Amino acid sequence: MNNSETLTRKKRKYKILVATHKLTTRSIIMNTLTSLNTDCYYVKDGDEGLEIISDVNFDLIIADSLMPHVNGIVFCETLKKNPQTHSIPVIIISNQISSPDINQGFNAGASSCIDIVNIENQLTDIVKDELEKRDLHEQQHILIVDDSRTILSALGKGLMQAGFRVMTAENGKKALELMLMKKPDLILSDIIMPEMDGFSYLSATRSIPEFADIPFIAMSTKNDRASMRRMVQAGAASYILKPIHIEQLIITIENILSTQFRIVLKDRERLSLEQKQTLISITSLVTALEARDPYTKGHSEAVSKMTSDIVTYMGTSQQAKERIAIGAMLHDIGKIGIKDKVLLKPGPLTKDEFEHIKKHPIIGINIVKNIPHMDDIIPIIQFHHERFDGKGYPAGLKKDNIPFPANIVAIADTYDSLTSKRPYRNKMSSGQALQIIYDNRGTQFNPDYVDIFFKFIFSKEKIAAI
Numbered sequence: 070m071n072n073s074e075t076l077t078r079k080k081r082k083y084k085i086l087v088a089t090h091k092l093t094t095r096s097i098i099m100n101t102l103t104s105l106n107t108d109c110y111y112v113k114d115g116d117e118g119l120e121i122i123s124d125v126n127f128d129l130i131i132a133d134s135l136m137p138h139v140n141g142i143v144f145c146e147t148l149k150k151n152p153q154t155h156s157i158p159v160i161i162i163s164n165q166i167s168s169p170d171i172n173q174g175f176n177a178g179a180s181s182c183i184d185i186v187n188i189e190n191q192l193t194d195i196v197k198d199e200l201e202k203r204d205l206h207e208q209q210h211i212l213i214v215d216d217s218r219t220i221l222s223a224l225g226k227g228l229m230q231a232g233f234r235v236m237t238a239e240n241g242k243k244a245l246e247l248m249l250m251k252k253p254d255l256i257l258s259d260i261i262m263p264e265m266d267g268f269s270y271l272s273a274t275r276s277i278p279e280f281a282d283i284p285f286i287a288m289s290t291k292n293d294r295a296s297m298r299r300m301v302q303a304g305a306a307s308y309i310l311k312p313i314h315i316e317q318l319i320i321t322i323e324n325i326l327s328t329q330f331r332i333v334l335k336d337r338e339r340l341s342l343e344q345k346q347t348l349i350s351i352t353s354l355v356t357a358l359e360a361r362d363p364y365t366k367g368h369s370e371a372v373s374k375m376t377s378d379i380v381t382y383m384g385t386s387q388q389a390k391e392r393i394a395i396g397a398m399l400h401d402i403g404k405i406g407i408k409d410k411v412l413l414k415p416g417p418l419t420k421d422e423f424e425h426i427k428k429h430p431i432i433g434i435n436i437v438k439n440i441p442h443m444d445d446i447i448p449i450i451q452f453h454h455e456r457f458d459g460k461g462y463p464a465g466l467k468k469d470n471i472p473f474p475a476n477i478v479a480i481a482d483t484y485d486s487l488t489s490k491r492p493y494r495n496k497m498s499s500g501q502a503l504q505i506i507y508d509n510r511g512t513q514f515n516p517d518y519v520d521i522f523f524k525f526i527f528s529k530e531k532i533a534a535i
C-alpha cells in the first residue's frame with residue numbers, strides 16, 4: 070500500500086501542529102500540506118506549542134529549531150519526556166541545517182530533520198511516512214514474551230513510546246492464555262523460558278489456525294545461531310539478538326508488519342475483485358430470469374433495494390447490508406428452472422403446478438452453490454418462503470429458526486409483488502398491501518419483523534411528508 074492510499078483509507082483528518090515564528094516558513098508549510106487530509110494548527114514558539122498540546126491530540130508536530138523562547142529542540146525534548154506526548158512524531162525544520170543540528174534533533178527524539186530550503190520537495194513525503202507509521206503502530210498489539218521482568222519492562226516501555234500497544238507474558242504458556250483473550254499482531258519471544266520455551270511456544274502458535282499467521286520474532290541472550298536458525302525454520306519471521314537496541318527492534322517490527330499488512334490488503338483486494346465479478350454474473354442471471362416474464366421485470370432489484378433500506382434502518386453494518394442485498398437480488402433465481410407454462414401462467418396454479426414452483430428455492434441453491442463466497446447468501450435464497458407458523462417451504466422452519474435476512478426478504482418480496490401489476494390482477498395500493506402484511510403478522514410473517522417494517526415505512530412517509 071502506498072502512502073496516499075493509507076491517508077485516504079483513514080477517513081479522519083490528521084491534526085498537525087506547526088511551530089515556527091517565521092511567516093514565510095509557515096506559508097510554505099501551509100501550501101505544501103494542502104494536498105493532505107490534515108488540519109494544521111500554527112504557534113509561534115514552543116511555549117505556545119506546550120499550551121495548545123494539552124487541549125488538542127496531535128498526530129504530528131513540525132517544529133522550527135530556531136524559535137525564540139522555547140526553540141524546536143527544547144520543545145521536542147519536553148514532548149518526548151511527557152508520557153502523554155512522547156509518541157507524537159516530531160519533524161525538526163531548520164535553516165541551513167548542519168550535521169550537529171541533525172544530531173541535536175535526533176538526540177531530542179525527533180523522527181526527521183529537514184532543511185527549510187528542501188521543505189517543498191521533502192515535507193509531504195516525510196509527513197505521509199510519519200502518519201502512516203503512526204497509524205500502523207496505533208493499530209498494532211505486540212505481545213512480548215520473556216521470563217525477565219527487566220526485559221519485559223524495558224522493551225514494553227520502548228515499544229509503547231513508539232506508539233505500539235503492548236501485551237506481556239513471562240512464558241509461552243501464559244502467552245497462549247493471553248492470546249485467547251486478545252490476538253496480537255506480532256509476537257516477540259525469548260527462547261529459553263520456564264514452563265514453555267520459545268520452541269514449544271512457536272510450534273503451539275503455528276498449530277492453532279487462528280494464530281498461525283501472526284509474525285513471530287525470536288530473541289535470545291545467546292549468540293546461538295543454530296537455535297535462531299531452528300526458530301526461523303519452524304516459522305519465525307525473524308530473530309534478534311540481546312542486548313536489544315530498541316530503534317533496531319522498531320525498524321524490524323515495522324518492516325515485518327508492513328509486509329504483513331500488504332499481504333492482507335492484497336487478499337482483501339483479490340476478494341473484492343472476485344465479489345465484483347460474482348456480482349456481474351449474478352446480474353446477468355437475474356436479467357435472464359426477468360427477461361422471461363415482463364411482469365416481474367425489476368422485481369428482484371426492488372426487493373433488494375427495499376431489503377437493504379430496511380436493514381439499514383435496523384442499524385445493520387454496511388458489509389452485512391451489502392451481502393443481504395445480494396441475497397435479496399437473488400432470492401428467486403431458482404425460477405430460472407421453473408417451466409414457462411407455470412411461471413407465466415396468468416391465473417391461479419393447480420396443486421401440481423404449485424408443487425413445481427415450490428422447488429425454486431432449492432433450484433436456486435444449486436445455481437449459486439458453486440459461486441465462491443456465497444455461504445451467507447444461500448440461506449436467503451433457501452428460506453425466503455418459510456413462514457413464522459412453520460407452514461412455509463421448502464423446510465417448514467418455524468419462528469426464530471428462520472434466518473433474519475430471509476424474514477426481511479419475505480416481507481419486502483410480498484410488498485413489492487402486491488404493489489406491482491400482475492397478469493391476473495391490478496397493482497394494489499400501498500395501504501392495501503400493508504393491510505395484507507399486517508393481517509399475516511404472526512402467521513406468515515414474524516411479528517417482530519412486521520413491526521420493524523411498519524416503523525420503517527412510517528419513517529419513510531414522515532421523511533417524504535417533510
Ligand SMILES: [Fe+2]
Nearest residue numbers: 400401453454
Ligand atoms: Fe420466491
